[in-house]
Structure formats: C-alpha cells, structure tokens
Amino acid sequence: MTTKKKIINDPIYGFVTIENDLIFDLIEHRYFQRLRRIKQLGLTNLVYPGANHTRFHHAIGAMHLMTKAIGTLRSKGVQVTDIEEEAALVAILLHDIGHGPFSHVMEHAIVQDIEHEQISLAFMKLLNKEFNGRLDDAIRIFEDTYPKKFLHQLVSSQLDVDRLDYLTRDSFYTGVSEGIIGLDRIIEMLNVADDQLVIDEKGIYSVEKFIVARRLMYWQVYLHKTTIAADGVLLNALKRARFLANQGKEVYATPALSYFLHQSISGTDINSSEESLEQFSALDDTDIIVSIKNWQNHSDKVLSYLSKAVINRRLPKIKIQNEPIAPADLQQLTEKIAQTHDLSEEESSYLIFEGKLNNAAYQSTKEEIMIRKKSGELIDLGTASINYNFVSANSIATKYFVCSPK
Numbered sequence: 365m366t367t368k369k370k371i372i373n374d375p376i377y378g379f380v381t382i383e384n385d386l387i388f389d390l391i392e393h394r395y396f397q398r399l400r401r402i403k404q405l406g407l408t409n410l411v412y413p414g415a416n417h418t419r420f421h422h423a424i425g426a427m428h429l430m431t432k433a434i435g436t437l438r439s440k441g442v443q444v445t446d447i448e449e450e451a452a453l454v455a456i457l458l459h460d461i462g463h464g465p466f467s468h469v470m471e472h473a474i475v476q477d478i479e480h481e482q483i484s485l486a487f488m489k490l491l492n493k494e495f496n497g498r499l500d501d502a503i504r505i506f507e508d509t510y511p512k513k514f515l516h517q518l519v520s521s522q523l524d525v526d527r528l529d530y531l532t533r534d535s536f537y538t539g540v541s542e543g544i545i546g547l548d549r550i551i552e553m554l555n556v557a558d559d560q561l562v563i564d565e566k567g568i569y570s571v572e573k574f575i576v577a578r579r580l581m582y583w584q585v586y587l588h589k590t591t592i593a594a595d596g597v598l599l600n601a602l603k604r605a606r607f608l609a610n611q612g613k614e615v616y617a618t619p620a621l622s623y624f625l626h627q628s629i630s631g632t633d634i635n636s637s638e639e640s641l642e643q644f645s646a647l648d649d650t651d652i653i654v655s656i657k658n659w660q661n662h663s664d665k666v667l668s669y670l671s672k673a674v675i676n677r678r679l680p681k682i683k684i685q686n687e688p689i690a691p692a693d694l695q696q697l698t699e700k701i702a703q704t705h706d707l708s709e710e711e712s713s714y715l716i717f718e719g720k721l722n723n724a725a726y727q728s729t730k731e732e733i734m735i736r737k738k739s740g741e742l743i744d745l746g747t748a749s750i751n752y753n754f755v756s757a758n759s760i761a762t763k764y765f766v767c768s769p770k
Contacts, residue, residue, distance in 0.1 A: 372424055376536055380428045386498055387427075387453055394645070395461060395487055399423060401648035405534060406469035407594040408585060410677055412538035415585075419460050419467065425533055427457045429525040432551050433518055442556045448515060451501035455519050459506065459526060461487045464644070465652045469595045473602055474624050475644065478631025481520075483644065486635055517561040522726060523550070523571065523733050531577060534585060542580040546570035555736055562736040565748075571733060572751055579725035587721045593682040593767050594674065600714045601656060601670035608664055615667075616658040620646040665707065666714050680715070680767040689718055689766045697768055705769070718766040727760065 370382040370391065382388050390396055399419035408415040430453055434444050444452075462483025464474045471480060485506060492499035504510040506519060518525055528547055535543030553567025563571055585591075602625075609615045609625045617625050623643045633640045659671035673679055694716070702712035726733075732744040 374421075374425060374428065376533060377425065377428050380424060384450060384453070386450060386495065387457060389495070390454065390457060390491070391424075393491070395491065396420070396423070396458070398645060398648055399461065399463070401650055402463055403466060403649055404530070405538075405585070406466035406591070407598060407674075408538065408588070408591050410594050410679075411588050411590045412540070412585070415534070415538045417533060417537045419463055422530055422533055423457055423460055425529040426459070426525050427453050429529050429547075429551065430456045430518060433525055433554055436551055436554050437514075437556060440555055442514075444512075444515075447501065448512065451499075451505055451510075452515050452518060454499055454502035455505040455515075456525060458488050458491070458502070459484055459519055465647060465649050466598070469598060470602070470652075473599050474629070474647065475634055476628060476630045478634060482631060483634055483641075486641055487645070490638065490641060513559050514556045514561040517731075521561060521731060521733075523561070523563070523574070527578070528574075531574070531581060534581065535577075538585055540581065540584050542584060543577050545574045545577050550574060557734070557736050557740070557742055560734060562734040562742060565735055565737045568735055568745075568748055569751075571735075571745060572749055575726045575745075579723060582723045582725065587723060589682045589684055589765070590679060592719075592721065592765060593679045594677075596717045596719070596767050597670050597673045597679060598652075598656075600717060601659065601667060601674060602652075604664070604667045604670060604714050605655070605659060608662075608667065613664070615662070617655045618651040621651040621655055665705075666711050669705075670714065681770045682765055682767045684721070684763050684765045686763060688720070688764045694718065694766065697766070701768060716766070716768045718764070721763045721765060722760060723762075724760040 368385050368388040370388055372380045372382065374380050382391065397420075402419045403409070403415075404417045404419055404422050405415045434449050434452065438444055460480065462480040462485070464470050464480065475483065485503070488499055488503050488506065492503060501510060505515045508516040510516065520526065528545070528550065531543050531545055532547050535541065549570045550563070550567060553564045553570065555562050555564050605615050605617070606625050615625065620643055624647070629640055634644065656671045656674055659667050660675060662668050662671070698709055698712050698716055701707070701715055702709050705712065705715070707715075726745070732746065734742045734744055735748040736742055
C-alpha cells in the first residue's frame with residue numbers, strides 16, 4: 365500500500381502524480397535533487413532567455429510520459445507487470461542523473477573518457493546498494509539486459525520517451541515552435557511486435573514530423589552558433605584554470621570543483637571510487653558560475669578574459685562553413701590574435717577554437733524505428749516513408765566552425 369504521495373505541477377503536462385514509495389524516495393534523494401541545479405540546455409539561455417529549465421524538469425516529464433506509454437501498451441494487450449512498470453519508471457527517472465554542470469556542455473571536461481550515461485549507471489548502482497537491491501530490474505532495463513527489450517527501447521532508442529519529452533520541453537522553454545511534435549498521438553500509436561517497440565501504421569506521419577522537428581531543433585537550438593561559441597569559451601576557461609592550478613598558481617574554486625581541477629579524474633575513477641562519484645554528486649552549475657565570477661579578477665589575462673566573456677556575454681565571433689578550416693589559416697589567425705592581445709601563441713590558443721557540428725536526426729545505421737502495418741508486417745521507417753528520405757547519405761549533416769575574438 366502506498367503511503368507517500370507527491371503531486372508536481374508541470375507547466376507542460378499539468379499535474380504529475382507520484383504514488384510509488386520507491387520513486388518518491390528517489391526523487392527526494394540528494395543525488396536526484398541535484399538535478400534542480402543543472403540546466404537542461406547549458407548556456408542556451410544566452411540565446412533564448414527562457415531556456416532556464418533543468419534536468420529535474422526533464423526527468424520528471426520523461427517519467428510521466430513513460431507512465432502514459434505503458435498505459436497505451438497495456439491497452440493493446442502488451443503484458444507489463446506492476447514490478448516492470450516500476451522498474452521502467454525508475455530507469456527513465458534516473459537516466460540523466462549522471463549529467464555534470466551545464467549538461468552536455470561539460471560532458472568530457474570534468475571527467476575524462478566517459479559518457480553521462482555511464483555515470484548515471486554508476487549512480488544507479490550506488491543507489492541500489494542504499495535501497496537494498498530494489499533497483500535491480502531498473503538497472504537491467506537501463507543496460508538492455510532485461511528480457512523484454514521494448515522496455516529498454518522506451519528509455520533509449522531513436523523514438524524514446526526521453527526524446528519525446530526533451531523536444532517538447534525545449535521547444536516550450538525556448539519558444540522555438542519548430543520543435544513542436546504530435547506527442548499524444550505518437551504515444552497512442554506505440555505498440556510492441558516481436559518484443560520490439562513499434563509504431564502502428566496510422567502514426568507514421570507523426571513520426572515523420574518528430575524526425576523533422578528534431579533536425580530543426582538541432583540547427584536552431586542545440587547547435588545554435590552563439591551557443592556553440594559560449595560553450596567553447598566556458599570549456600576553455602575551465603581548461604585554463606586547470607592548467608594554472610597544475611602549475612601551482614592559486615585559482616579559486618569551490619571545494620567540489622577544486623577536486624576535479626587539481627587532478628585528472630577518468631571514467632575508471634568514477635566507476636571504481638565512491639569518493640570520486642561522491643565529489644561529482646556535489647558538483648553543479650553553481651560551482652562553475654561562482655568560480656568563473658571570481659576568475660574575472662584573476663591576474664592571468666587569458667582566464668580573466670574568458671571568464672568575463674561568459675559572465676558578461678562578450679562572446680567571440682563564429683564562422684560556420686562546409687569545409688574544415690585550413691591549418692595555415694588557423695595558424696595565421698592565432699598569430700594575429702596573439703599580436704592584437706599581447707599574448708603568446710600558447711595563450712592565444714585559448715581564445716581561438718574550432719570544431720565540427722553533426723546533425724543526425726535519424727540514423728538508419730542504428731536500431732531503426734519500425735512501422736507495424738495493419739497486416740502485422742514490420743517495415744523500417746526509411747522504407748515506409750513516402751514523404752522523406754530518412755536513409756539518404758545526407759541524413760547526417762556536418763558543418764565546421766571556428767571562433768575567435770571580435
């Protein structure tokens with residue numbers, strides 16, 4: 365019998381009711397509450413001022429959609445036990461608990477050689493000890509070792525409740541209407557065939573719209589040029605601070621950030637050391653902002669310049685092109701910036717950075733979205749679609765960028 369209850373008023377879905385004791389306790393746990401202090405879209409609020417929603421928002425929303433998705437599947441005769449439902453809800457609730465400050469911005473800057481999903485798994489295993497093995501099935505679903513494969517696909521696939529929520533939520537908070545999808549219809553069209561998640565044929569147009577919306581959201585929000593520039597400046601400020609700290613220079617940092625500035629922490633450390641994971645659990649956006657505000661007044665010109673750029677939104681210019689920047693052009697630009705700002709070439713390299721942008725809204729080389737025809741036949745989305753060529757070679761679009769001071 366449920367003894368705990370929580371009602372959360374979500375601005376998108378309305379009232380989300382929590383009536384499961386385990387889920388209630390996980391939400392109340394300090395590891396999960398930390399997600400309130402991590403922005404879903406990092407520095408995107410420098411472009412879209414409303415984009416201040418958090419990973420906490422998203423995790424609750426994705427869990428709500430999981431409840432609806434399981435309800436739909438049950439209504440179509442798919443067997444999902446109460447224990448399996450609880451496990452699936454826990455898996456999606458905790459799927460992003462391993463994100464670091466500013467979400468994807470600092471994915472590999474704080475801890476080396478590990479994705480946030482692996483850190484989420486480390487947290488789930490630690491919580492499982494605390495909750496006496498009650499997360500066993502949730503972990504198996506998350507790792508895709510549970511017998512019912514479709515439960516993992518609801519958590520992670522090319523059409524999962526994670527993506528359904530973040531597209532809807534990010535569109536809402538940024539005000540970018542191109543990200544609006546037929547959320548309710550997609551969920552109502554979910555089904556299971558041959559132990560895999562499929563879409564009933566009537567829902568194909570909603571899925572096509574979902575793919576197009578995702579591609580547009582990447583160009584207009586997730587890969588917006590100003591956000592890319594801001595991300596690069598933030599990362600280089602952290603890189604410079606770590607360099608100075610390793611040189612024995614005094615660099616202010618909160619205790620949690622100081623732990624990661626003064627030593628190189630790898631994915632192996634996170635998985636093998638509870639101390640490292642505990643330190644990571646104490647780290648959020650606040651640590652970064654407080655430290656960067658302080659770095660504005662640092663005697664190191666590079667660190668001070670980069671920190672002021674983030675805090676005061678004095679961002680570099682960014683050039684996006686179809687081909688990588690030539691090494692000779694990059695060297696020439698570095699020399700020019702060094703001369704203009706009275707810096708060494710090594711120092712000026714922090715003010716200039718390059719990279720590439722990949723937009724892969726749908727990848728036919730991965731586990732494809734399957735459409736279930738009225739006859740029961742299963743065909744992949746690329747074959748079923750008559751409006752878009754989702755399997756064309758151009759489905760992964762790549763562009764290149766270079767940033768430098770204005």
